[in-house]
Amino acid sequence: MSLLDYSALELGRLIAADEVSVREATRTALDAIAAANSDNNAFITVLEEDALREAEQVQAKLRAGELSGPLAGVPAAIKDNICTLGVKTTCASKILGDFKPPYQATVMERLQRAGSVNLGKLNMDEFAMGSTTETSFYGPTKNPWNLGHVPGGSSGGAAAAVANRECWYALGSDTGGSIRQPASYCGVTGMKPTYGTVSRYGLIAYASSLDQIGPLARSAEDCAAVLDLIMGKDPRDGTSLEAPCGHLLENLSADLTGKKIGIPVDCFGDGLDPEVRAAVLSVADVLKERGAEIEEFRLPIMEYVVPTYYIIAAAEASSNLSRFDGVKYGWRAENYEDLTDLYNKTRTEGFGNEVKRRILLGTFVLSTGYYDAYYNKALQVKAVIKNAFDDAFSKYDLILMPVAPTTAPKLGESLSNPLQMYLSDIYTVSVNLAGLPGLSMPCGLDKNGLPIGAQLIGPALGEQKVLDAAYAYQQDTNYHQKTPVGGAKE
Amino acid sequence: MNWEVVIGLETHVELATKTKIFCSCTTAFGGDPNTHVCPVCTGMPGSLPVMNKKVLEYAAKASLALNCDVTQYCKFDRKNYFYPDLPKAYQVSQLYLPIGRNGKVPIQVGSEEKVIRIHELHMEEDAGKLVHDNWIDQTRADYNRCGVPLIEIVTEPDFRSGDEVIAYLEKLRSTLEYLGVSDCKMQEGSLRCDVNLSVRPQGSTELGTRTEMKNLNSFKAISRAIAYEARRQEELIEMDHKRVIQETRRWDDNKDATISMRSKENAQDYRYFPEPDIPPMELTDSYLDSLRASMPEMAPAKRERYQREWGLSEKDAALLTDTRAMAAYFEDTVAAGAAPKQASDWIQGEVLRELKEKSLDIKQVVFAPEALAHLIDLVRQGKLNRNTAVKVFRAVFDDNGDIDAYVKAHGLEQVNDTGLVEQVVSDVLAANPQSVADYKAGKKKASGFLMGQCMKALKGKGDPKVVSQTLNKKLAEL
Secondary structure: OOHHHOOHHHHHHHHHOOOOOHHHHHHHHHHHHHHHHHHHOOEEEEOHHHHHHHHHHHHHHHHOOOOOOOOOOOEEEEEOOEOEOOEOOOOOOHHHOOOOOOOOOHHHHHHHHOOOEEEEEEOOOHHHOOOOOOOOOOOOOOEOOEOOEOOOOOOHHHHHHHHOOOOOEEEEEOOOOOOHHHHHHHOOEEEEOOOOOEOOOOEOOOOOOOOOEEEEEOOHHHHHHHHHHHEOOOOOOOOOOOOOOOOOOOOOOOOOOOOEEEEEHHHOOOOOOHHHHHHHHHHHHHHHHOOOEEEEEOOOOHHHHHHHHHHHHHHHHHHHHHHOOOOOOOOOOOOOOOHHHHHHHHHHHHOOHHHHHHHHHHHHHHOOOOHHHHHHHHHHHHHHHHHHHHHHHHHOOEEEEEOOOOOOOEOOOOOOOHHHHHHOOOOOHHHHHOOOOEEEEEEEEOOOOOEEEEEEEOOOOOHHHHHHHHHHHHHHOOHHHOOOOOOOOO | OOEEEEEEEEEEEEOOOOEOOOOOOEOOOOOOOOOOOOOOOOOOOOOOOOOOHHHHHHHHHHHHHOOOEEOOEEOOEEEEOOOOOOOOOEEEEOOOOOOEEEEEEEEEEOOEEEEEEEEEEEEEEOOOEEEEEOOOOEEEEEOOOOOOEEEEEEEOOOEOOHHHHHHHHHHHHHHHHHHOOOOOOHHHOOEEEEEEEEEEEOOOOOOOOOEEEEEEOOHHHHHHHHHHHHHHHHHHHHOOOOOOOOEEEEEEOOOOEEEEEEEHHHOOOOOOEEOOOOOOEEOOHHHHHHHHHOOOOOHHHHHHHHHHHHOOOHHHHHHHOOOHHHHHHHHHHHHOOOOHHHHHHHHHHHHHHHHHHHOOOHHHOOOOHHHHHHHHHHHHOOOOOHHHHHHHHHHHOOOOOOHHHHHHHOOOOOEOOHHHHHHHHHHHHHHOHHHHHHHHOOOOOHHHHHHHHHHHHOOOOEOHHHHHHHHHHHHHHO
């Protein structure tokens, strides 16, 4: 049995007991990455030397008794839009190809303090824009369950690396489903916490009002442990919240007695693959066994969520990505006539098609004459969506719904029809628009052997409820422990 | 035809906070390029702004002092445009919910009083500075000024002359300086003013097409630019029968003219939208009440009080209240026991002379108001005469030296010993028989010479009044 078959918490216990060294764990992961990366391309940057050096430092601290905590010494991998001090942070874009941040993201500081080791930077859709990890300038990541399929996106590298047993957990980011959807496609557990609970300082922004960092791991329990490390108020992020944090793991409970779980019938209609529908509904049966009450209800917002999301996200993106102009860092066009030409050529050469499409869309919806018709209207609908969820959570503790309408599509199928790709985000984007916590967990395999995910959504700051339900589900099922077959190499 | 000039102002004022609006970098003027910067104010990817609470306080105080309605639920917006001095390619500003609206600023020109209406007052961040190096033909960016907090104060088109504009700016400068929210130094760019100007036939109620003038770096430049631009527009319409084009014009101090920069047709679409990185700010009633309670007494109130309570002239009161620091120096001197009139004379005479000679600001003066009061008191008590006191003042001004010690060390105490004075006068009269004879012969000028001889013999320390009385008495007795 490889060390990589242990969960993050199991490895943490072995390291704490000094039965496994941090170096051994790190070496094992680096070897697994080296063996797999040419096939699945999950990593953009592998930190071979840095990780081993860091491992020694963490080990020394552990021996000196300076580190405790359930994940001390457990290595992690990081999505490449999270700034790592002195380590290339590309956002999977040509325009940031050589960008080495002179500062550390808050989540990286927190992981370091907890004795984590950074294995490397994970592939993603360029600037987190995409649902397949095919828009990466550094080539697509492939789904470890079947290398002919996409891993989902934008945190596709993170989901693939965790699923393929190349690391124990990873940090991703979720703006419209970018943690939950790839977690679903790759059969891992991923969670987007409540907006404002994890600092965004050092997360290169796609859509500031929707972006949130979260974990991808093997189980809800591992996710709880990672969230305990990274959640908390940060004075460097004005949108971060003052909220209780750090006790999700110790309070984890599989008893769902008296918990009411709502199933929005609007999310189980047309467009949902029957296999996915059946698998997600079967989750309800397991939760019922654990004491939960299940009830169907109407969530009459689903036709608005995708357009609302794409207007708000694109508008913010068009502004956030304007700073990449070739003047200060990153890619600069080689030959240019004047300032305007420098901007035009740098951005034409530096950004990929999907990023350009969203910048254009965002620029359009903010333009004079269109602002009220699109952007302002979208803000109003966003408030309606939030109210719909508030209503639901006045009746239910949790909502259960699918993560995506289908399992992972084949490579090369999605980008030719971007509108179709956008529509597949229907079950995930509303959670970001309402700022809620959402978790994706494996709940079955389709007839092609590809993982199916179920989504649990909680009220704002309801992380514990969400994790408890997922934890309860994972006590009685073993989908989260299944490993890829077919695409995976021994 | 008689023309009326219509002017509105947009004034940018740098707030005097120690740190920038969204990070903890210093706002200090100058510094080597890119030394007052961090990932936040240079807009590095992943960095986030965090609101400096002092900026909100200063902007709210300014809004209250300019009689604005304060927006109690206040937000920032992004103004998007590409320029190398703007590292994020957007400026964080306020469009939809500016902190202050509908303000009123009373001004006085000559004997005429008038109220200038404030359209809005909003907070924003400053941009950096581009420096073109002709030697290497490259432009370099200095981001030290990026993120320095500004308020922009936009008036309604209420001005009808350059004098009104200057009176308003003086009032604005005084108000903000008194509040302590800005030092309003035009030469360091902490008060910058854009002038919107149009002309129309006298009596017309419609507004003409306006131009906006930039690069106005002094009150003098503003006055001249207004005069120039009004004449240019009038001549354009009257002599050339052309229309004024709505455009931005740059004032050139050397050419003494405004020059076209860009027309309205090329105006950018700034695509404003609410800044998602900074949560809305709420200014509660109690917070605003506490700000109102902390408002200092402003210049007009002080001027009125100086005249009423202390009997100063309007001119003296105006001079002493020019800046809050000057008024404080004066009031501290009075509080330390000096008669207001004496304190006023000394400050406007000796203190201002020192400031001028040494190019100092009253804030930089180390000579304590208590020391000045003591000096004034020594003169009042007759222990020093006025001229000697000025000498002492000059000797101790730079380092706030000990006045008593200086007077003692240099033997400057005024001689009030009448016996000694009589002796000296007698000696002088005895030594100068010719002058005495001249005096007796009716040459009254001779007494001046004798007086000088007496003061000389007393080493300047004699009380002139006592010496002169004694001399006159002795001459009469002869």
